[in-house]
Amino acid sequence: MGRIVDLCGEVAAVAEEGPDGLVLPADAWDKLRADWSDEDIEDALAFVKDSLLQSELVESADSLSARLVELLGGWADPKAWAQAVEGHATLSLELIGQLARRVDRLEEVLEAYRDDKGPDRSGFDAVRRRLMDHGIESEMASGRAAGAREPNLDSNDEPND
8 A cells, every 4th residue: 555655656756747637747657667567557537637626526515615605694784684575685595595404515515624713614614594484483483472362371380171
């Protein structure tokens, strides 16, 4: 296993950016062929390409996700939320919900890759709670009102029929 890691390190050190991604110069191929098969070199080059692409993907996703957390968190404000519910926001409530679900999952995954603390999620988490509660607010309010009308009974009390 250590030899493969060494090969990947050598490939990463000599690879150059080409029109289709990373490539190895001809002299680097010749040097590596002294100790490795073409298949091993190609595998190492593919691994290095994938590793670099993954790093770029994580960096881009982290930046995009942080901006979306901030954007979606703006709907935590009661006035902005009311506009969204009434259909007067720049994004529909359905789209806000879809984005929030996907960004939440993306944030979960990015935690494994981040070196620094993620974005401030307070507004974003508030919007997610509002989205979960949306549509059940009236049921919750009527349930509270019905609960207020019901008498408080101790375990020994019987309801009056």
